[in-house]
Each structure stands twice: as structure tokens, then as C-alpha cells.
Amino acid sequence: MTEPQISIRDLCVDYITDAGDVRAVNNVSFDIGKGEVFGLAGESGCGKSTVAFSLMRLHKPPAYISHGEIFFDGHGDLLKKSDDAMSRFRWKEVSMVFQSAMNALNPVLTMEEQFCDVIMRHTSFTRDQAKRRAEGLLEIVDIHPSRLSDYPHQFSGGMRQRLVIAIALALNPKMIIMDEPTTALDVVVQREILQKIYALKEEFGFSILFITHDLSLMVEFSDRIGIMYAGELIEVAPSKQILTTPFHPYTEGLGSSFPPLTGPKTKLTGIPGSPLNLFDIPKGCRFQARCGKTQPSCFTQQTELKLIEPGRLSNCHLFTAQSIKG
Ligand SMILES: Nc1ncnc2c1ncn2[C@@H]1O[C@H](COP(=O)(O)OP(=O)(O)OP(=O)(O)O)[C@@H](O)[C@H]1O
Numbered sequence: 273m274t275e276p277q278i279s280i281r282d283l284c285v286d287y288i289t290d291a292g293d294v295r296a297v298n299n300v301s302f303d304i305g306k307g308e309v310f311g312l313a314g315e316s317g318c319g320k321s322t323v324a325f326s327l328m329r330l331h332k333p334p335a336y337i338s339h340g341e342i343f344f345d346g347h348g349d350l351l352k353k354s355d356d357a358m359s360r361f362r363w364k365e366v367s368m369v370f371q372s373a374m375n376a377l378n379p380v381l382t383m384e385e386q387f388c389d390v391i392m393r394h395t396s397f398t399r400d401q402a403k404r405r406a407e408g409l410l411e412i413v414d415i416h417p418s419r420l421s422d423y424p425h426q427f428s429g430g431m432r433q434r435l436v437i438a439i440a441l442a443l444n445p446k447m448i449i450m451d452e453p454t455t456a457l458d459v460v461v462q463r464e465i466l467q468k469i470y471a472l473k474e475e476f477g478f479s480i481l482f483i484t485h486d487l488s489l490m491v492e493f494s495d496r497i498g499i500m501y502a503g504e505l506i507e508v509a510p511s512k513q514i515l516t517t518p519f520h521p522y523t524e525g526l527g528s529s530f531p532p533l534t535g536p537k538t539k540l541t542g543i544p545g546s547p548l549n550l551f552d553i554p555k556g557c558r559f560q561a562r563c564g565k566t567q568p569s570c571f572t573q574q575t576e577l578k579l580i581e582p583g584r585l586s587n588c589h590l591f592t593a594q595s596i597k598g
Pocket residue numbers: 287288289294296314315316317318319320321322323334335371550
């Protein structure tokens with residue numbers, strides 16, 4: 273990994289609910305290098321979006337960050353910044369393409385108004401300068417600048433997605449969070465957009481936190497992948513290795529839930545059981561009830577993400593931490 277752009281340490285996020293507090297993200301730590309694409313995967317409800325929102329401090333009650341540190345290159349701990357400092361930081365340093373990007377555009381404003389609003393709020397640009405910047409951004413995502421006067425409904429779904437990406441690029445951020453950026457699109461458009469994002473990343477050098485349910489797309493477009501289960505990060509590995517040699521039985525199960533891109537057809541087995549109820553966390557490993565490889569320690573000993581091999585982390589009890597010799 274290159275020098276870290278962001279370092280997340282022991283992040284915990286809780287939701288206050290009528291049934292009591294629930295910890296949706298528990299002690300999550302990872303780094304994203306400068307210019308790196310880091311994929312975050314795991315089944316629905318495991319906490320991916322909650323982590324993503326934390327990096328921009330976008331949580332609103334009932335969610336709150338109860339513990340942790342988020343160091344962003346040159347900015348110190350984001351969790352210690354004032355709200356004002358954080359609103360100056362957002363979009364300029366880190367921007368986000370939301371999970372519901374298709375609905376992220378305001379239907380009653382033209383694209384020009386929406387672009388100029390973001391640009392002028394964070395820079396000292398005049399309206400004319402902001403408009404010229406917006407025209408340049410449209411060109412970057414292959415939409416003719418004359419379309420700036422159109423409303424969102426006048427664009428196709430794929431174009432709207434590219435508009436949202438263009439807005440995320442507006443202030444040349446150092447990192448972009450993409451939470452399911454292409455889920456609602458057909459597979460051909462999806463791939464085109466991801467290729468475009470990848471080319472832009474190569475050109476501008478930003479880092480990406482990439483969240484998707486599509487593991488094969490994630491393997492293709494990410495440098496490293498982190499797997500989450502029930503609010504915890506359970507494995508981190510280079511993307512090429514995560515499905516070929518998984519170090520956690522859950523990752524193995526995820527891999528066997530997806531057809532391989534190449535080679536002969538295989539039987540898809542998936543993962544038995546259902547996601548953990550966060551109100552009823554067992555002692556020991558959170559995956560124990562669904563794991564076919566448990567040993568006694570899995571029911572008694574707390575798990576911890578540990579270095580197993582250079583560049584490879586897992587919290588599974590089946591692996592012991594690498595003894596790092598000085
Ligand atoms: N407003 C809320 N109140 C209470 N619990 C919440 C709230 N929002 C999310 N949660 C809980 O937090 C957990 C993590 O949710 P999150 O949206 O981060 O999951 P996710 O991994 O992004 O899922 P998906 O893949 O479906 O987008 C879930 O168990 C969810 O039920």
C-alpha cells in the first residue's frame with residue numbers, strides 16, 4: 273500500500289433505538305492508501321454504509337460515533353474537528369457518491385444550479401467561473417456542456433449517475449466514497465461507468481472507498497478488499513487473493529456465492545443461516561453459528577483483526593498472528 277490517505281482506528285458507531293442502543297460498527301480499523309481503490313464488501317446490514325458515512329461525519333441521530341479516530345492526511349483526527357471545519361472539509365477533501373445516487377439530484381433545479389451551488393459554496397468562484405468549471409466537469413464524464421441547462425429528468429439513468437460522479441469530482445477531492453455507485457444500472461452501463469471512474473482516478477490520483485454487492489466487479493476494480501460481517505472487519509487482502517485464497521470461512525462462503533468469471537461452471541453453495549441479530553451478540557466469534565469450521569476457542573475467545581501474512585489480515589481463530597521479527 274502507498275502512504276495512507278486515511279487511517280481509521282477502532283471506529284465504533286451506535287444507533288439509539290427504542291429497543292436500546294445497537295452497535296452497527298464495532299472496532300473497525302483500516303487504511304486507504306493515496307491513489308488506492310479499497311473495496312468494502314459484506315452482506316446487507318453489515319455496516320458498510322455506516323462506515324462510509326463516518327468518514328465524512330455525515331451521521332445524524334439516531335446514529336453516533338461512539339469511539340475511534342479517523343486520521344486524514346494533513347488534517348489530523350476528523351472526529352476532533354469542529355462542525356464548521358468539517359463542512360469546509362467535506363466535498364473538498366472527501367466527496368461521496370451515495371447509495372441512492374439516482375435520487376441524489378434535486379429534480380426542480382437545473383444541473384447548472386446544482387453544480388454552481390456546490391462549487392460556489394466551497395470556493396471564491398464567481399457564477400461565471402463556476403459555470404465554466406461545471407462545463408469542464410460535464411466534459412470529463414462525456415456529457416455535452418450544453419446539457420447544463422437541463423433538469424435531472426431530462427437525462428437517462430446512466431447519465432444521471434455520471435452527473436452525480438461529476439459533482440463528486442467538482443472540488444478535486446483527495447478521496448471519493450462510492451457506495452453502490454452503479455447498482456441501479458444495467459451491467460454494460462455499470463462497467464462503462466466504473467471504467468470511467470478508474471480512468472479519472474488514474475488521471476487525478478484520488479483514492480476510492482468502493483462499496484458494492486457485486487464481488488466480481490469489486491475484485492476487478494479494487495486494489496485491496498475489506499470484508500465486513502455483523503459490524504466488524506473480518507478480513508483484508510489484496511483483491512486478487514481474497515477469493516482465490518480466503519482466510520476467513522465467511523469470505524470463503526461469499527466467494528462460493530458468486531459464479532467465477534473464468535473457468536468451468538461450479539456449484540454455488542452460499543452461506544447457510546442468516547445474518548447476526550446485533551441485539552444478541554454471542555461470546556467469541558460473531559460468525560460461529562454459520563461457520564462449518566469452528567473450534568472451542570471460537571465460542572469463548574474474542575476475535576481481533578490480526579496480521580496473518582504480509583498484506584493479509586483476518587480475525588479468524590483458525591489463523592495465528594504472524595510473529596513479526598524485528
Ligand atoms: N437509522 C437507523 N436506526 C437503527 N439502526 C440502523 C439505522 N440505520 C442503519 N441501522 C442498522 O445499522 C446496521 C448497518 O447498516 P448499514 O446501512 O451500514 O449496512 P450496509 O452494510 O450498508 O447494508 P446494505 O448493503 O444493505 O446497504 C444495520 O444492522 C442496520 O439495521
